[in-house]
Amino acid sequence: MIKTYSLDEIDEMSVNDVHDLYKSYVNQGQVNLLSSFSPARLLVDYSEGQYIYLKNGTIVSDFTAGIGVLNHGHNHPRVLKVRTEFQEKKRMEVHKNFLSPYLAALAHSVSSIMPEDLCMSYFCNSGAEAVEGAVKLAYKAFDGKRKRIAAADISFHGKLLGTAGLTGSKEVYFQWPTIPNIDRFVYNDFESIKNIIQEALVDGESDHYAILIEPMNASNVTECSERFLIQLRELCDKHKIALIFDEVYTGWAKTGAWFYFMHHSVVPDIVSMSKSFGAGKSSISGFVATKHMFNLAYGKDIDSILHSTTYNGFGEECATALESIKVIHEEKLVTRAQEIEDYLLPELESLRDKNPNWISDVRGRGALLGLVLDSDINPILDRLVDLVPVGVLADEGFRKKLVVSSLIHYLYEEHSILTYFGSNVDVPLIIAPTLKASSDDCIKLIRSLEDAFSRNKLSLIYEFARFKFGNEYLNDK
Numbered sequence: 030m031i032k033t034y035s036l037d038e039i040d041e042m043s044v045n046d047v048h049d050l051y052k053s054y055v056n057q058g059q060v061n062l063l064s065s066f067s068p069a070r071l072l073v074d075y076s077e078g079q080y081i082y083l084k085n086g087t088i089v090s091d092f093t094a095g096i097g098v099l100n101h102g103h104n105h106p107r108v109l110k111v112r113t114e115f116q117e118k119k120r121m122e123v124h125k126n127f128l129s130p131y132l133a134a135l136a137h138s139v140s141s142i143m144p145e146d147l148c149m150s151y152f153c154n155s156g157a158e159a160v161e162g163a164v165k166l167a168y169k170a171f172d173g174k175r176k177r178i179a180a181a182d183i184s185f186h187g188k189l190l191g192t193a194g195l196t197g198s199k200e201v202y203f204q205w206p207t208i209p210n211i212d213r214f215v216y217n218d219f220e221s222i223k224n225i226i227q228e229a230l231v232d233g234e235s236d237h238y239a240i241l242i243e244p245m246n247a248s249n250v251t252e253c254s255e256r257f258l259i260q261l262r263e264l265c266d267k268h269k270i271a272l273i274f275d276e277v278y279t280g281w282a283k284t285g286a287w288f289y290f291m292h293h294s295v296v297p298d299i300v301s302m303s304k305s306f307g308a309g310k311s312s313i314s315g316f317v318a319t320k321h322m323f324n325l326a327y328g329k330d331i332d333s334i335l336h337s338t339t340y341n342g343f344g345e346e347c348a349t350a351l352e353s354i355k356v357i358h359e360e361k362l363v364t365r366a367q368e369i370e371d372y373l374l375p376e377l378e379s380l381r382d383k384n385p386n387w388i389s390d391v392r393g394r395g396a397l398l399g400l401v402l403d404s405d406i407n408p409i410l411d412r413l414v415d416l417v418p419v420g421v422l423a424d425e426g427f428r429k430k431l432v433v434s435s436l437i438h439y440l441y442e443e444h445s446i447l448t449y450f451g452s453n454v455d456v457p458l459i460i461a462p463t464l465k466a467s468s469d470d471c472i473k474l475i476r477s478l479e480d481a482f483s484r485n486k487l488s489l490i491y492e493f494a495r496f497k498f499g500n501e502y503l504n505d506k
């Protein structure tokens with residue numbers, strides 16, 4: 030029998046109902062993993078601005094911004110209005126026989142934000158698709174004659190077959206088949222990338238079609254230096270290699286510039302973008318290339334649809350992204366991200382100075398800040414062995430995750446503040462509010478961190494380990 034739930038029926042579901050459906054029809058392991066943290070044991074009623082309103086009445090301050098998607102805040106009223114208007118007027122979404130005025134207008138807007146000749150856009154639906162589209166464009170620009178691509182060791186570019194291979198982070202630890210000839214260089218280390226390019230020269234000609242890098246890596250909260258980026262640009266110019274900046278996370282005002290690279294005097298050949306492009310209401314992504322690079326790849330009519338997807342530039346998604354750009358501009362969200370940094374960064378540095386047993390590093394830009402925590406838990410290992418599965422305590426990565434998770438758990442349970450951690454060489458606590466976070470929200474975060482750091486670190490870790498591994502909850506399920 031076919032069963033479809035109505036929205037009213039979905040509203041009536043308990044968290045157990047949702048878990049059971051996930052376990053039977055989605056992914057059992059995901060339920061087990063996510064239930065290590067309270068949010069996956071609760072249901073959301075609605076969300077607005079910086080806040081998530083839970084069905085149990087709790088109001089959560091969202092310092093994850095939907096992991097990059099919600100620079101505009103949850104459910105921005107102007108974005109909702111545009112979508113409703115689009116639907117009420119029965120605008121046409123997609124029809125390949127007609128050219129789309131929405132897509133054309135959006136490409137024009139993107140070009141108006143980008144410097145120099147970066148003006149040719151393609152729109153798709155996920156960050157990984159955007160990165161793969163950018164890489165394909167670079168490959169085609171050399172007509173397949175160049176065989177190699179270089180990507181950084183601490184990168185995250187997505188989980189499709191191509192982007193999983195290009196990703197350097199351990200988050201993608203399984204060896205999938207991928208695109209051939211990926212060379213790995215050390216992030217922000219010019220000698221490393223220079224040697225890789227040099228070693229692959231064939232008769233003095235480069236064999237690299239592209240260098241792919243996040244100029245600011247979001248999962249490790251690590252930035253390239255201006256000097257490195259300038260040298261990288263010069264290297265690409267010298268060998269005519271396409272320089273691709275992956276700004277899927279760092280775009281759309283997150284770091285106190287429209288795109289992170291705009292903090293520096295370096296312009297890439299292709300930029301990938303996603304996340305807050307759709308203001309948290311549409312799954313739109315894309316890449317923008319220089320006219321020169323685009324024409325080399327797809328300039329001939331016969332090649333013009335070599336790269337395409339069904340949902341390229343869907344009407345309502347483009348209308349949403351257009352409003353998203355207008356909101357960033359008119360509500361001065363770039364400036365807001367800078368203001369958030371101006372307040373939070375010195376406060377976090379002061380917390381580091383006062384709590385060296387907790388914090389070993391503070392870094393980041395705009396509304397993308399990270400705390401690297403001290404993960405030495407040797408003094409309490411004996412208290413954890415009864416709680417934590419055998420073997421995992423020896424794993425350095427696990428220890429880092431345990432410490433940061435304990436802090437995330439405490440902030441959530443005691444202060445209703447939602448944060449997350451980045452999965453990379455470091456496992457930083459990431460503080461990335463929406464750009465609707467007020468001064469009071471930021472002050473509350475700092476007070477809550479002060480409170481957490483004044484607690485006994487070992488007790489916090491023990492409490493979290495009991496919550497996660499105590500099994501009272503999981504055994505009930």
Ligand SMILES: Cc1ncc(COP(=O)(O)O)c(C=O)c1O
Nearest residue numbers: 155156157185186187275277278
């Ligand atoms: C820098 C960067 N590139 C690519 C991706 C992949 O995006 P998606 O998960 O939408 O495929 C991400 C996702 O977090 C990202 O941060």
